[in-house]
Amino acid sequence: MPSASTVQSEAVKSTSGRGQHKHLSDHQNPAAPSKSTEDVVTWLEESMHAQFEKTPVAVTQTSTVYKAQTSMYRGWMAVKIVNKRAIPASVAIKFLPRELNITMKVNHPHLARSYRILYPSPTKIVILSEFYENDRLLEMVLKQEKIKENPAAIRMFRQLIEAVHYLHERRIAHRDIKLENILLDRNGDIKLCDFGFARFVDFRERSTTFCGTRPYISPEISRFSPYDPFAADFYACGIVLYTMVVGQWPDLKTPHQALSFPDAVPSPACRRLIASLLDDDETTRACYEDVVNNEWSSLAPNWVFADNHFVYTVISPTASGPENQKNDDPSRKSSRG
Structure with missing residues (x-):
């Protein structure tokens, strides 16, 4: 399959088609260093x-x-x-x-x-x-064909959403979320990387730099319309989730095309979450709160995220009250080295 093409307004003449690839194998032999x-x-x-x-x-x-x-x-x-x-x-x-x-x-x-x-x-x-010892998430999907929803996909997708939420709270839009930019450490925890298209954005600001990678780009980017970059990030997360649990990219060649799934996977709750993330309308597209309070995410209600530098706990995503809210301030997270 041809490699997914990077989209930039300065270099691309046409972005017609929202989902041009159905298979994931896009490896090419690397050139020798200079x-x-x-x-x-x-x-x-x-x-x-x-x-x-x-x-x-x-x-x-x-x-x-x-x-x-x-x-x-x-x-x-x-x-x-x-x-x-x-x-x-x-x-x-x-x-x-x-x-x-x-x-x-x-x-x-x-x-x-x-x-x-x-x-x-x-x-x-x-x-x-x-350095992270394991493959990118792309290689994991290729090897396993698809990732089991519970607990693996739920855990990894929640980790991705937490990383995106951290960026968004600091007014940073990533703008190139994709399987290739998600690394896995030795514990199988995800690490979102590559800030080549990331930028600081005011919360009400519309972006007019059309960047990203097919098929992860949102409909509004495909149309070259000024867009909400935070909502575009969540659309890309929806493509990631679909690909994780189905094992191929969604077939979304035209705007407003109905989202289709194989008969066996994923579960109804996961399908509803994916559909809400891939909403053509960026104003009604799912965001962080929708994901963490979703019925699919609640299948694993208590979360502990940790690596060599941080540890923090998230109690049930539907819990209320200050004692049950996630601690998002990195200065208040307990350090482990």
């Missing part, structure tokens, strides 16, 4: 006394990611080396500074954690991040 990237690796090995694995974890047109270890940080880290020359000028000016700013500011158990950003040369940027 000589200049290898020179940066050598510099990092010497300056940080780091040990790099020889084969990159991933290579794209604009960046190379390595797995490395250094005494400066506990455990393995992911080293992303960005080639500024390979990035279009409009993206380098508009999107890259936002990505670097947001990457270092966010701090949540289900967002990828970055340690440091380095500038070894005028054309290279190095992002040091926590």
Whole structure:
């Protein structure tokens, strides 16, 4: 299957069709890293006394990611080396500074954690991040064909929604939520990553930069209409959930097309939640409160989210009263290291 295409208003002439892919296998053999990237690796090995694995974890047109270890940080880290020359000028000016700013500011158990950003040369940027041992969620779906709803899909989707909620409360719209941007740590917990299209947005502001990845883009983005980027994030979450529990992307080629499911999966409650997230009308589309209070989410009412840095508990999503409300202030979450 062709790889899902990235959509930007500066580069795309047409975005007709909302769901152009039915299968998920989109792997391509990565290209070899450039000589200049290898020179940066050598510099990092010497300056940080780091040990790099020889084969990159991933290579794209604009960046190379390595797995490395250094005494400066506990455990393995992911080293992303960005080639500024390979990035279009409009993206380098508009999107890259936002990505670097947001990457270092966010701090949540289900967002990828970055340690440091380095500038070894005028054309290279190095992002040091926590390394997550397991595959991306895309690979998990490909291997398992679909993810069992209870407890796995409910747990992982709630983690995703909590990460998105954390961003939205801080006026950050992600704008590129997809299976490829959801990593899994050794415990099978999700880490939303890649803030390349993320930006700070006022709550009533309409976005006119049409970005994202098919088939995760919402109908209003497909129409090039000014849109609510927070609502567009929840639409992408709906595509993620559908794909997790069904094992293929929904067939939504035209606006207002009825959402269809296989006969066996998912459950009626899950179908209703997906339909509410994929509502064509962004003003009535499901949001965070709708998800956490949904009957499907309530199948696992008590939640504990944790990683090496945080632990926090969410009591029943339908509970009321201050003693039962989720603690969303990161400064008040108990630290575990």
